[in-house]
Amino acid sequence: MADKNKEFDRRHFLRDGLWGGCLAALGMVAGSAARKHRQTEMVWQIDPYTCVACGNCATYCVLEESAVKCVQVFEICGYCDFCPGYFEPGANVLEPGAENELCPTGAIKRAFVEEPYYEYTIDESLCIGCAKCVKGCAAFGNGSLFLQVRHDRCLNCNECSIAVACPSGAYRRVPADQPYLLKKVNHA
Amino acid sequence: MIRSDRVIISIALFLISCGVAWGVERFPPPDFESGYEMPSPTAPHARQNIYEYIDVAVLLAALTVSSYLILKKRSRRALFVLMVFSLLYFGFWRKGCVCPIGATQNIVLSVFDSEYVVPVTVAAFFLLPLVFTLFFGRSFCAAVCPLGAVQDLVLSHPVSIPGWAESGLRLLAYVYLGAAVLFAATGSAFIICRYDPFVSIFRLTGSLNILILGACLLLIGVFIGRPYCRFLCPYGVILRHLSRLSKWRVTITPDECIQCRLCEEACPFGAIKKPTTKWPQKEYHVAKKRLVFLILLLPVLIFLGGWFGSGIKAVTSRAHETVRLAERIYLEEAGEVEETTDASAAFRATGKEISELYDEASHIRSQFGLGGWIFGGFVGLVIGLKLIGLSVWRRRQDYEADRASCLACGRCFAYCPREHVRLKKAKEANGKR
Numbered sequence: 001m002a003d004k005n006k007e008f009d010r011r012h013f014l015r016d017g018l019w020g021g022c023l024a025a026l027g028m029v030a031g032s033a034a035r036k037h038r039q040t041e042m043v044w045q046i047d048p049y050t051c052v053a054c055g056n057c058a059t060y061c062v063l064e065e066s067a068v069k070c071v072q073v074f075e076i077c078g079y080c081d082f083c084p085g086y087f088e089p090g091a092n093v094l095e096p097g098a099e100n101e102l103c104p105t106g107a108i109k110r111a112f113v114e115e116p117y118y119e120y121t122i123d124e125s126l127c128i129g130c131a132k133c134v135k136g137c138a139a140f141g142n143g144s145l146f147l148q149v150r151h152d153r154c155l156n157c158n159e160c161s162i163a164v165a166c167p168s169g170a171y172r173r174v175p176a177d178q179p180y181l182l183k184k185v186n187h188a
Numbered sequence: 189m190i191r192s193d194r195v196i197i198s199i200a201l202f203l204i205s206c207g208v209a210w211g212v213e214r215f216p217p218p219d220f221e222s223g224y225e226m227p228s229p230t231a232p233h234a235r236q237n238i239y240e241y242i243d244v245a246v247l248l249a250a251l252t253v254s255s256y257l258i259l260k261k262r263s264r265r266a267l268f269v270l271m272v273f274s275l276l277y278f279g280f281w282r283k284g285c286v287c288p289i290g291a292t293q294n295i296v297l298s299v300f301d302s303e304y305v306v307p308v309t310v311a312a313f314f315l316l317p318l319v320f321t322l323f324f325g326r327s328f329c330a331a332v333c334p335l336g337a338v339q340d341l342v343l344s345h346p347v348s349i350p351g352w353a354e355s356g357l358r359l360l361a362y363v364y365l366g367a368a369v370l371f372a373a374t375g376s377a378f379i380i381c382r383y384d385p386f387v388s389i390f391r392l393t394g395s396l397n398i399l400i401l402g403a404c405l406l407l408i409g410v411f412i413g414r415p416y417c418r419f420l421c422p423y424g425v426i427l428r429h430l431s432r433l434s435k436w437r438v439t440i441t442p443d444e445c446i447q448c449r450l451c452e453e454a455c456p457f458g459a460i461k462k463p464t465t466k467w468p469q470k471e472y473h474v475a476k477k478r479l480v481f482l483i484l485l486l487p488v489l490i491f492l493g494g495w496f497g498s499g500i501k502a503v504t505s506r507a508h509e510t511v512r513l514a515e516r517i518y519l520e521e522a523g524e525v526e527e528t529t530d531a532s533a534a535f536r537a538t539g540k541e542i543s544e545l546y547d548e549a550s551h552i553r554s555q556f557g558l559g560g561w562i563f564g565g566f567v568g569l570v571i572g573l574k575l576i577g578l579s580v581w582r583r584r585q586d587y588e589a590d591r592a593s594c595l596a597c598g599r600c601f602a603y604c605p606r607e608h609v610r611l612k613k614a615k616e617a618n619g620k621r
Contacts, residue, residue, distance in 0.1 A: 033311035074226040078215030152232035159378035168534035
C-alpha cells in the first residue's frame with residue numbers, strides 16, 4: 001500500500017512539475033511578445049515601386065470589392081490633356097466616354113483646370129483596383145497613379161490573399177501609424 | 189496639342205526601349221496661372237483597433253463562461269447557446285480572423301524574425317485559450333472556437349469510427365502543425381490561414397477550392413463529428429497536450445461512476461474510454477518485447493523523419509517567393525525559358541545583382557534544410573511515441589472522458605443517471621428555498 005502511495009505521489013509530482021513548466025513557457029511567450037510589442041499594429045501595404053500592375057488586386061481580395069484602390073498623387077501628375085491613364089491608347093477624341101476611357105468603371109473624373117491642363121481624380125466608390133490606369137500612367141506618363149491598400153476597407157487578414165497572389169512581392173507589412181507607401185516627388 | 193506630340197514621342201521611345209520604367213516622370217510639373225490648388229492624395233485612416241481589444245475581452249468572457257458551464261453548471265443546452273454566440277460573433281461578425289489557430293504562426297514568425305512584431309491582441313488570442321486549457325481543459329474547443337462551432341452544429345448523424353483510424357488520422361494534425369511552424373518560421377507562408385476551410389464560409393466569399401474544401405468538411409461533419417478539430421487542427425495538438433495536465437476537467441458523472449454503460453455510445457468524438465480488463469498473463473512477454481523494440485525504434489524513426497524532411501528541401505523551399513524567383517531567373521539565364529514572368533520582370537527592373545538573389549535563395553534553402561531536419565524529426569518522434577503509447581497498458585476502472593481528446597461539448601452529461609439524480613436534488617433544494 002505504501003508503495004502504491006509513493007508511485008501516486010511521484011506521478012502527481014511529475015504532473016505538477018510539467019503543469020508549472022507549461023505555464024512558465026506560456027508566460028515566457030507572453031513576456032517576449034510584450035517586450036517586442038510596439039504600440040502600432042502591422043498592416044498590409046503595396047510598395048508602388050515594386051508593383052507591376054498585374055491586376056490581381058482586383059480579384060484576389062477576400063472582399064467582394066477589393067480593398068485596393070488607385071491613388072492619385074497630384075504633385076507628380078503632369079495634368080496631361082491626353083492622359084495615358086485615362087484614355088485608351090487609340091482614343092479618337094479626347095472626350096470622356098466609355099469608348100475612349102481605359103477605366104472599366106469610369107472611376108477617373110477629368111476636369112478642366114486651365115489650358116492645357118486637366119485634373120484627374122479617382123472616385124474611390126467606383127474604383128475596383130484593376131490597375132489598368134496604373135499601367136498606362138507608368139508606361140507613358142509620370143506614374144502619379146498607383147495602387148494602395150485602403151485601410152478604411154482592408155480587413156487586415158493574417159495572411160493577405162492578394163499578397164499570396166502578388167507576382168512581384170510588392171506586398172509587405174508596414175506599421176499602422178504610417179500605413180501608406182506613397183510615391184515620392186522626383187521632378188527632373 | 190504640344191502635349192499630345194510629346195506623348196507620341198514618348199510612345200515611340202517606349203516601343204524602342206520596350207521596358208516599363210516605373211517611377212519615371214516624363215512631364216514637368218505644370219505652372220498653374222489660374223490659382224489652382226493641388227489637392228493632396230487621400231489616405232483614409234485604418235479603422236479603430238478598439239474592436240480588437242473588444243475581441244480579446246469577448247474571448248476572455250466566453251472562455252470564462254464556457255469553463256463555468258462545463259465544470260459547474262454541466263449544461264449542454266447553455267453550452268449550445270454559447271457556441272451559437274461564438275459562431276455568430278467570432279465567425280460571421282468578426283469574419284473568423286484573427287483566430288487562435290492562425291495566431292500560432294504569428295508567434296512563431298516573431299520568434300524567428302526579429303523585424304516582425306506580434307500585435308498584443310494576437311498574442312492574447314494565442315495565449316488565453318492555452319492558459320484556460322491548463323486550468324479547465326479544452327473549454328475553448330467546447331463552445332468558443334467558431335470553427336468547432338460550425339462543425340458541431342452540422343453533426344446530426346454521428347457515426348463512430350474505429351480506434352486505429354482515429355489514431356492514424358490524428359497524426360495529420362501533427363504534420364500540419366509542424367509544416368505550419370516550418371513555413372511560418374522561414375517567413376514563407378501562413379498555411380493555416382491559407383487553407384482555413386471555414387473562413388470563406390464566415391466571409392461568404394473566397395476562392396472556389398477553399399469553399400469546396402469547407403463544404404466537403406461540413407458534409408463529412410454531418411456523420412463524423414468535428415473532422416477538422418480531431419484530425420487537422422494544429423492548435424488542437426497543443427490543446428490536447430496541455431489538457432492532459434489540466435487542473436480540473438470534464439467528468440461524465442458528477443460524482444461516481446456506477447458502471448451502468450449508458451454513456452458508452454454518447455460521445456460522437458470517440459473520447460469516452462471504457463474501463464480496461466485485466467492484462468492477459470499470456471501476452472505479457474510478447475508485449476514487453478514489443479515495447480522494447482518500439483523504444484529502440486524511436487530514434488530510428490526520428491532520424492528517418494529528419495532525413496526525409498531535409499531531403500525534400502528543394503520542394504518545400506519553393507513556398508518562399510525568393511526561392512521561386514531565383515529558380516525562375518536561373519531558368520531564364522540558362523536560356524531554358526524564353527519569356528519573363530511578372531515577378532522576374534519586376535526583379536530585373538530593380539537592377540539588383542542576380543548573384544545576390546542566388547545567395548539569398550540558397551540561404552533560405554539551407555534554412556529549409558535545417559528546418560526540415562527538425563520538422564521531420566518531430567513527425568518521427570510523434571509517430572514513435574504514438575506506437576509506444578498504443579502498446580502500453582493503462583489501468584482504468586471507470587468510464588472516463590479522455591483528457592486529451594475530450595472536446596468538452598457536454599453531450600455525455602445527460603446520459604449519466606447520476607447526473608439526473610444531481611439535477612433532481614438541485615431542483616428540490618431550489619424548491620424548498
